[in-house]
Amino acid sequence: MDQLFIIVAGVSLVGLTVLWILRPLLGGAEVDRERSPEANAVADLAAQHEVALKSLRDLDNDYTAGKLDDADYQAQRALLLSEGVAILQRLDELKAGWAASDPTLDTEIETAVAARRVVTPSDTIPPPTCPTCGAQVRVAARFCDQCGATLVVPTASPPVAPLPKSG
Numbered sequence: 725m726d727q728l729f730i731i732v733a734g735v736s737l738v739g740l741t742v743l744w745i746l747r748p749l750l751g752g753a754e755v756d757r758e759r760s761p762e763a764n765a766v767a768d769l770a771a772q773h774e775v776a777l778k779s780l781r782d783l784d785n786d787y788t789a790g791k792l793d794d795a796d797y798q799a800q801r802a803l804l805l806s807e808g809v810a811i812l813q814r815l816d817e818l819k820a821g822w823a824a825s826d827p828t829l830d831t832e833i834e835t836a837v838a839a840r841r842v843v844t845p846s847d848t849i850p851p852p853t854c855p856t857c858g859a860q861v862r863v864a865a866r867f868c869d870q871c872g873a874t875l876v877v878p879t880a881s882p883p884v885a886p887l888p889k890s891g
């Protein structure tokens with residue numbers, strides 16, 4: 725229980741610090757410029773942090789509603805909290821690295837964070853996989869590199885016709 729308290733206290737502290745840092749940014753002016761990778765990384769982490777916080781709230785609600793027993797609740801909560809702490813630590817590291825030296829990046833972060841608020845489904849098409857062994861295969865590959873299984877049935881070859889019964 726002591727460990728949990730330390731984690732909770734840590735999350736609160738770091739979270740408040742980050743909020744305090746981001747506070748002036750959240751109401752800042754919009755800039756129309758390309759985002760730096762740093763700003764994107766920070767926005768990404770901020771989005772992850774929001775997700776973690778939401779999961780935490782959902783977990784609390786489930787626990788309050790009696791859907792979880794104590795052990796489950798504590799375990800999942802500890803997991804989510806450590807995740808949140810890790811995200812915030814990475815945020816801090818990122819920000820500490822360059823925010824002070826380049827204040828204009830702060831505005832980029834704000835824009836990037838705002839953009840990432842809208843959660844969009846991934847639009848990347850997963851690479852094709854071999855139905856036999858599950859390995860990733862090239863898009864137009866006819867045979868699996870891993871197991872050699874046929875991936876595309878060639879339409880040119882005629883189907884094997886059943887032999888006519890003799891007799």
Ligand SMILES: [Zn+2]
Pocket residue numbers: 854855856857858859868869870871872873
């Ligand atoms: Zn295969």
